Amino acid sequence: MTKKIAISVPDDVAERLAEEANVSAFIADCVRQRMASERTRRALRQVGFRLTDEGLAEAGRKLDEAHAKITPELRSKAAALLAEASRGQMVIRD
Template structure:
């Protein structure tokens, strides 16, 4: 079942949605992703994690920094190690 609704959105959001071939599907998927995040956050809080917006922002910054540290050389080295490991040839070094 579906329901048609009318909403008001800022111009920048309207411009972004104008680029979508199926706005309803895009908005639906976006809201569902948000709902999953909310459920995950509630579950983590129920088992004792303290989650704050500031903590999430800090985690996001750290993730961005980690991603920036991944150089093409490091990516190639990781791929080579994964390839060796998948062939059972990886030698563990001390």
């Protein structure tokens, strides 16, 4: 079942939505992702994790920094190691 609703969004959001062929599907996907994130946060809190917006922002910054350090050469080396491992030919190297 679907329900038609009208929403108001800031100009920058409206510009982004204008790029989508199916705005309804895009919005639904975004909201579902947010719902999944909320469920994950609830589950983590229930098992004892103390999550704060500041802590999550810091974790995001650290992840971005780590991703920025992945060079094409490092990515190629990792792919080669994975290929070796999948063939069962991996040799431990220092």
